[in-house]
Each structure stands twice: as C-alpha cells, then as structure tokens.
Amino acid sequence: QQPVQSPQAVILREGEDAVINCSSSKALYSVHWYRQKHGEAPVFLMILLKGGEQKGHDKISASFNEKKQQSSLYLTASQLSYSGTYFCGTEKNYGQNFVFGPGTRLSVLP
C-alpha cells in the first residue's frame, strides 16, 4: 500500500526551512528518502530503520516514529539545489513490498 506524503508541494525562499511527512497505515521495517530533479533519476538521501531513529547529514535530516509509522524529512536553511521532488519509499519487511509515495515537489526560490 502506497504511503501518504504531505504536503504535495511547497515553495520556499532560500534560507527557509521545510518539513515533508510520510506516513503508512501498516507497520514498517524502514523508510527511505530520495530526491529527484527534473529529467533525472532519483537519488538516495537516507534510510531509517524501525526503532525510531533519527539521521542527518549536512542540513537535511529525518526521523522515524515507529509508533505512528510516520517519517519526517527536515530541510533547514534551504538552498537552490534542494529543489526537486522528494519521495519516501517504505517496506514492511527487509527487501519486501517496497513502494514509493506520490512525492512532494519542493521549489526553492532566490
């Protein structure tokens, strides 16, 4: 079952922060985050495993709330290069039933 992402789209100015949410109605093993720029293939950002962990690198971080089956991607002090569509991908068990969400389109303006 496809995870739900919110918001569908967000427009920011450089330097502003954004949060993208991904939720599932089923118990998850992991949540993956990818970014896809227009005309390009998706690129891996990070993966969070069940256990409620939080990860981050540079100014992009994410959390996974196992009780709520919800993950959030945090983009702080956004840069123009952050523009693109962000997809979460979920799996119920390791390597099984992997499904991407519908995506959140992020536009960062100067």
Next chain:
Amino acid sequence: DTGVSQNPRHKITKRGQNVTFRCDPISEHNRLYWYRQTLGQGPEFLTYFQNEAQLEKSRLLSDRFSAERPKGSFSTLEIQRTEQGDSAMYLCASSLALGTGSYEQYFGPGTRLTVT
C-alpha cells in the same frame, strides 16, 4: 553517473510491437529492481531480482511484462504487444543487500518509452 546503465535511453514503438530494455547494474550489487514512472508520479515498483532469482513481482504487472536476469548480472525487461498506456519512463536500480540493516538503491538514467 551512478554506475547503473540502461539501454536504449529512448524508444518509440507502434502499438502492438514488442520492446526490450536492458539494465546493467553496478557489478557487485546483488539486487536489481525495475520501476515504471509516469509524469508527476512516484516510481511504481514492477519487479526485483536477488542475483538471478526473481523474488517479487507487482500484482499490477500485466502478463505482457516479463523480466530476466540471467547469471545474476544484467537484466532485460520485455513488454509484449505494447499499448499506449505503457508509455512511461522505465527505471532500473541496483543495490547491495546483505539481509539486514540499510541499503540504498542506485538508479540508472531510465529508458523513455513512447507508444504511438
């Protein structure tokens, strides 16, 4: 360039024709995935292989679609009797899955199929 290559990059075919796409994954990766993506949508899972074994196939996948990964290296995706609704970007990804923990999928550039 992620190291995953796909050929051809573009394919235009007439309805009813068969088409075959090829994906060459990163050499040490044991898993290979096929996805289909249409404009404005997320990649839709089609199937995946662990080495040469096809472990999962989407229930939405028509019998006109078949995939192989002989010898656990490259993979081919064939669509028989193409329909206009098959027009999409077909993405291949590979990963090194060790049975537990985390793994990331490396995507190829995709093959854009147009059925006229």
